[in-house]
Amino acid sequence: MIAAAWPRSAPDDERLLHVDPRRARIADACVRDLPGLLSPGDVLVVNDAATLPASLSVEGADVEVRLVMRLGSDRAWRAVLFGTGDFRTPTEHRSAPPLFDVGARLRFGAELAATITAVDADEPRLVDLLFASDGAALWSSLYRHGKPIQYAYVREPLRLFDVQTRYAARPWALEMPSAGRPLSWSVLTELRRRGVTTAAITHAAGISSTGSTSLDLRLPMRERYVIDDLAVATIRAAKARGGRVVAVGTTVVRALESSALEHDGELAAADDEATLLVGPGFRLRVVDAILSGMHPPGTSHFALLGAFAPSPLLARALEHAERTGYLEHEFGDSMLILVQKDP
Amino acid sequence: MDLFEKAALVTGASRGLGAALARSLAARGANVVIVGRETEPLKNVESEIHRNGGHAFALAADIGEKSAIHPLAFAAAALVGPIDVLVHNASALGPTPLRLLLDTECEDLARVLDVNLVGPFRLTKIVAGSMALRGAGTVVHVSSDAAVAVYPTWGAYSVSKAAQDHLARLWAVELGEHGVRSFSVDPGEMNTRMHADAVPDADPSTLEDPARVAERIVRMIEAGERIQNGARLEAASWEGAS
Numbered sequence: 001m002i003a004a005a006w007p008r009s010a011p012d013d014e015r016l017l018h019v020d021p022r023r024a025r026i027a028d029a030c031v032r033d034l035p036g037l038l039s040p041g042d043v044l045v046v047n048d049a050a051t052l053p054a055s056l057s058v059e060g061a062d063v064e065v066r067l068v069m070r071l072g073s074d075r076a077w078r079a080v081l082f083g084t085g086d087f088r089t090p091t092e093h094r095s096a097p098p099l100f101d102v103g104a105r106l107r108f109g110a111e112l113a114a115t116i117t118a119v120d121a122d123e124p125r126l127v128d129l130l131f132a133s134d135g136a137a138l139w140s141s142l143y144r145h146g147k148p149i150q151y152a153y154v155r156e157p158l159r160l161f162d163v164q165t166r167y168a169a170r171p172w173a174l175e176m177p178s179a180g181r182p183l184s185w186s187v188l189t190e191l192r193r194r195g196v197t198t199a200a201i202t203h204a205a206g207i208s209s210t211g212s213t214s215l216d217l218r219l220p221m222r223e224r225y226v227i228d229d230l231a232v233a234t235i236r237a238a239k240a241r242g243g244r245v246v247a248v249g250t251t252v253v254r255a256l257e258s259s260a261l262e263h264d265g266e267l268a269a270a271d272d273e274a275t276l277l278v279g280p281g282f283r284l285r286v287v288d289a290i291l292s293g294m295h296p297p298g299t300s301h302f303a304l305l306g307a308f309a310p311s312p313l314l315a316r317a318l319e320h321a322e323r324t325g326y327l328e329h330e331f332g333d334s335m336l337i338l339v340q341k342d343p
Numbered sequence: 344m345d346l347f348e349k350a351a352l353v354t355g356a357s358r359g360l361g362a363a364l365a366r367s368l369a370a371r372g373a374n375v376v377i378v379g380r381e382t383e384p385l386k387n388v389e390s391e392i393h394r395n396g397g398h399a400f401a402l403a404a405d406i407g408e409k410s411a412i413h414p415l416a417f418a419a420a421a422l423v424g425p426i427d428v429l430v431h432n433a434s435a436l437g438p439t440p441l442r443l444l445l446d447t448e449c450e451d452l453a454r455v456l457d458v459n460l461v462g463p464f465r466l467t468k469i470v471a472g473s474m475a476l477r478g479a480g481t482v483v484h485v486s487s488d489a490a491v492a493v494y495p496t497w498g499a500y501s502v503s504k505a506a507q508d509h510l511a512r513l514w515a516v517e518l519g520e521h522g523v524r525s526f527s528v529d530p531g532e533m534n535t536r537m538h539a540d541a542v543p544d545a546d547p548s549t550l551e552d553p554a555r556v557a558e559r560i561v562r563m564i565e566a567g568e569r570i571q572n573g574a575r576l577e578a579a580s581w582e583g584a585s
Contacts, residue, residue, distance in 0.1 A: 046476070048425070048473055048476060050417045050420065052417075053414075074421070135400065135422065136400045136401055136402055136418070136422060139402075139418035139421050139422060140402055140403065140414075140418060142418075143414035143417070143418050144414070160413045160414065160417075161413050164413070164469075165472075166472045167472040167473050167475070167476040168417070168469070168472070168473065169420045169424070169425035169426075169473035170417075170420045170421060170424060170425065171417040171418075171420060171421050185472070185475070188475075188476075189520070189521070192520070192521070193520075198476060200473075200476050200477060230477070
């Protein structure tokens with residue numbers, strides 16, 4: 001499938017492939033059709049995490065630091081180091097970074113520096129960092145010196161606003177929760193007018209690639225998520241009236257299902273870390289349907305879709321998408337896996 | 344709206360009405376992000392609020408600068424969570440002494456519009472998306488008598504404030520169904536540096552104390568649905584002020 005190489009300006013016109021797992025049917029649509037595909041009473045659950053400028057360049061060294069996980073405070077992060085190469089170099093072709101010892105100090109700019117507090121025993125490019133500053137000073141300098149994580153298939157460097165959804169709030173995501181990227185307020189307003197409610201959770205969507213095959217096997221890493229009382233009430237109310245829970249993106253599935261597993265199968269408010277892996281055969285306790293990007297077989301995202309539809313149907317859907325020119329990756333087209341209600 | 348532990352962001356908060364609004368919001372238990380161009384006076388307001396037991400977070404930014412807005416909005420949300428109350432108080436008069444339109448450089452008009460209209464639009468566009476999703480939030484636009492009355496030499500400022508009032512109404516019309524409130528408020532003539540810049544020979548004893556005006560504006564925010572969405576209010580005559 002061809003990658004969308006740049007954010008498009010009219011998201012409502014982007015394509016959406018509707019996969020109905022009960023009827024084993026696929027149908028072409030576009031994002032503006034979404035309100036008509038859902039039913040009054042359904043709830044659409046989004047991840048409202050804003051995307052961090054998680055990529056930092058070390059001064060005086062050809063090293064890129066990508067934040068991958070917050071460790072208990074805004075100052076402490078796990079990070080992956082990358083060697084020579086810029087955003088046009090696929091991560092797997094980047095040279096290995098130099099090795100740092102515990103105690104090494106990395107400077108990213110005039111007011112931003114960090115100390116390495118731990119180096120992973122198996123993967124020396126995976127380190128823990130402690131920033132020297134905290135609070136408003138840390139956030140100001142992080143936004144001054146950091147850039148969003150880049151993708152080799154994108155034609156120009158992405159700017160901070162290229163990687164945000166239209167409802168982003170707390171900057172927790174290391175890479176964009178991209179399933180929600182095409183949702184305009186025109187579509188969200190139409191959904192609400194048709195009686196589809198919306199709920200927001202915040203999930204620290206992790207990085208997609210570490211540049212190391214062995215380290216990639218450890219993805220996704222633990223991802224922090226918060227589900228507040230309002231989201232729980234909104235989702236429970238939808239379930240109580242027979243509405244379906246439609247997750248926007250794999251992060252929402254992981255958060256909601258993690259919470260349910262932690263609370264005897266029932267969705268509950270949570271501030272926790274998701275470690276759950278969802279795939280074919282996983283029994284979904286909360287989520288009924290998913291709006292997602294186009295994910296090729298072999299990725300953890302594709303595996304997750306297997307919880308919503310049988311693999312042969314997904315393979316057929318992707319084959320159709322490929323043949324009819326759907327676009328993939330962060331700025332690509334969408335797939336909705338949802339059982340169509342009987343008319 | 345009960346402001347206790349709510350997240351607020353006030354622009355132009357290093358002095359005058361903005362600093363007073365930040366103090367009033369913090370005194371009610373809100374977590375307040377204060378924004379201004381100059382770090383030192385902003386830090387002083389932050390320290391003063393801390394000394395009084397409040398929570399304030401200083402972020403230096405120029406609202407008229409396009410590239411400053413996303414970093415500001417998301418750094419603020421990182422510090423205090425999704426914003427519940429957004430107060431557009433930062434304002435540019437343009438060059439002083441104020442001058443006739445025919446003597447106004449086009450670039451000066453553009454700069455005033457950037458700070459008073461386009462910057463607030465950019466900031467609201469980010470913050471109000473998350474408000475609309477959560478179904479609650481209030482956006483306050485600090486306006487001026489000059490938005491309505493036509494005074495010679497006040498041209499650039501005046502058109503920016505008239506447009507900002509209309510922007511406040513438009514946000515209300517589009518976001519009302521999502522539970523987001525927007526209004527503009529004319530604070531009246533206050534004893535501030537901006538007033539001294541605009542009207543150097545004014546008698547300070549005839550001017551209102553910004554702290555008193557800030558209290559009234561904070562009560563407007565607390566009044567919630569008792570204020571019509573999209574309203575233009577005058578702080579001096581607002582009936583809920585007593």
